[in-house]
Amino acid sequence: MKKIKITTNIPPLILIGTIIVLFPIFAFMTIDRINKQKEQSINLLLEKGTALIRAFEAGTYTGMMNMRWSGTAVENLLAETAALPDISYLFIVNKDGEILVHNQKKKEGNLYGRDLDLQAVIKENKTGWRIIEDQSGNQVFEVHKKFSPLNTNRSHRSNLMMGMHRRMHGNWFNEIDLYKDTIIFVGLDMELITSADRSDTQHAIMMGIILALIGFTGFVLVFIVQRYSQARSSLSRIQVFSDNLVENMPIGLIATDMNSRVISINPAASAILDISQDLNLQGIDNVLPGEIRHLLETIPGEKGLIEKEIIIKRGDKSESTLEAIVSPLFDKEGTSLGTLLILRDKTELHRLRTEIEQNKRLAAIGRLAAGVAHEIRNPLSSLKGYATFFKEIFDPDSENFTIADTMTKEVDRLNRVVGELVELAKPVAVSGSPVDVGALVSECLQLIAYEPDAEHIEINTAIEPGLPQINADADRLKQVLLNLCLNAIQAMENSGVLNIKIYNEMSGETIIIEVSDTGCGIKQEELHDIFEPYFTTKLSGTGLGLSIVHNIVKAHKGRIEVSSKQGKGTVFKVFLPKRIS
Known part of the structure; x- marks a missing residue:
């Protein structure tokens, strides 16, 4: 047994593709983690600044409730609050941007916040933030909000007490009115946060690189394991594919070994040869037909394949035409392994070819009949004229009169045969005009009544009331009805019943003309041939009547069906549409 060679070399395109795929993923993860860390830092600073502002407002409110409030108290409280760690500055500005109180006295009276919409900040009463640089170039996280120690969110009781204090100590509250519609700014030092963010960013980048290397290594390992698995399973997959291919091939396949034993036969070959598929390791003498055995026995002496068409007999005594291809099998070293036989059933193809050739011959006969019809009709007219003349000059009881009458009838019959030949040879053309099918049936029955064979035939008609006129060719339809009725009368010989029914199909778009008889019937094996030209079951028939009927109905975009x-x-x-184009 040959060893399986496992190749672990990774193609450069695979490595490049892996890097292209993994790099954006881990880069996105790293950037997303850094952004989330920055967002958390900003939220932390914002919460800290908001808490400081609320604490300052609460301190201001508490001082006012103790009736010890003054402008100096505000400045002291602001200075004490600004002295807390990580606070760069704390000040209050009015709506025009003038600094009213600042933890750095020298900046009071200066203007600040011109780049902000101070009126909107006061009106919205929401906490805002931004990152700016101080005079030293350090980043400061600035939080601003409307300064409102006397906000309406306090309890109703507190508001009542505040109102009472205002009435009793109006002078103390005059100064607090100076801080109405003002904004408080608090600046937070970002040095510690920036250092922490820088450390977190470096850590996130390192983790991203490590994860990327782990992912790349894992991908390489998966690729190596996959290549190993592919190498191990390649033979079994090829075997499964080959078995499925042989089983589902639309052509027959038989393989034999060097000892002329069948080692494989697919379902198609089993169906073509009508043999069992469980014939492995049996000799070809006990399994295959003689024609195929002879073909397999000749291949050992041949170097190439043999292609041949053979005819075999099945178990039901029917014959099948097969295309057989036989080829020897060799391994890489040139050692013979056996023989391969491919079979293709061409029985149906041969049948179709035979039918096409027959149709070509019939078409040629039709064209020939149409070509000579004119030449035949001229002498027939002369013969009929002489025969009619002889009938008039001879006594009706004489033998000469009988001969002349027979000549007249035979000339008429020959003329009808020539007319049918001409009718069959040329394409049927129909004209569309309103036709009353019921009236057309009545006209046909009047003509049939004079037929000698119709004397002892019972004729019944059933026409559905209210049938509309159809758009058709009246003369052609009369020809169809006459042919069908006359055939029915001739099939019943001395007595019988002829039924003619006309009714609407369920869809309402088609009219059905049904002609039935109680005659001798037609053999089942002959039903599919009755519309073929020159096919007849009558001794004196030409075999053209039903063929012409079929062509006329087809020209009306209809169809005709028969059962017997x-x-x-x-x-x-006869199924006829109510309108034809």
Whole structure:
């Protein structure tokens, strides 16, 4: 057994592709983590600044409740609050941006916040933030909000007490009115936060690089394991594919070994040869037909393949035409392994070719008949004229009169045959005009009544009331009805019943003309041939009548169906659309 060679070399394109895929993923993860850390730092600073502002407002409110309030108290409280760690500055400005109180006295009276919409900050009463640089170039996280120690969010009781204090100690509250519609700013030192962010960013980048290397290593390991697995399973997958291919091939396949034993046969070959598929390791003498055995026995002496068409007989005594291809099998070293036989059933193809050739011959006969019809009709007219003349000059009881009458009838019959030949040879053309099918049936029955064979035939008609006129060719339809009725009368010999029915199909778009008889019927094996030209079951028939009927119905965009039982009769159904284009 040959060893399986495992190749672990990774193609450069795979490595490049891995890097292209993994780098954006881990880069996105790292950037996203850094951004989330920055967002957390900003939220932390914002919460800290908001808490400081609320604590300052609460201190201011408490001082006012103790009736010890003054402008100096505000400055002292602001200075004490600004002295807390990580606070760069704390000050209050009015709506025009003038600094009213600042932890750095020298900056009081200066203007600040011109780049902000101070009126909007006061009106919205929301906490805002921004990152700016101080005079030393250090980043400061600035939080600003409307200064409102006397906000309406306090309890109703507190507001009542505040109102009472205002009435009793109006002078103390005059100064607090100076801070109405003002904004408080607090600046937080970002040095510690910036250092922490820088450390977190470096850590996130290192983790991203480590994860990327781990992912790349894992991908490489997966690729190596996959290549190893592919190498191990390649033979089994090829075997499964080959088995499925052989099983599902639309052509037959048989393989034999060097000892002329069948080692494989697929379902198609089993169906073509009508043999069992469980014939492995059996000799070809006990399994295959003689023609195929002879073909397999000749291949050992041949270097190439043999292609041949053979005819075999099945178990039901029918014959099948097969295309057989036989080829020897060799391994890489040139050692013979056996023989491969491929079979293709061409029985249906041969049948179709035979039908095409027959149709070509019939078409040629039709064209020939149409070509000579004119030449035949001229002498027939002369013969009929002389025969009619002889009938008039001879006594009706004489033998000469009988001969002349027979000549006249035979000339008429020949003329009809020539007319049918011409009719069959040329394409059928129909004209569209309103036709009353019921009236057309009545006209046909009047013509049939004079037929000698119709004297002992019972004729019944059933026409559905209210049938509309159809758009059709009246003369052509009359020809169809006459042919069907005359055939039915001739099939019943001395007695029988002829039924003619006309009714609407369920869809309402088609009219059905049904002609049935109680005659001898037609054999089942002959039903599919009755519309073929020159096919007839009557001794004196030409085999052209039903073929012409079929062509006329087809020209009307309709169809004709037939059913029959021997000894019980035949039913013809003509389906005609109410309108033809």
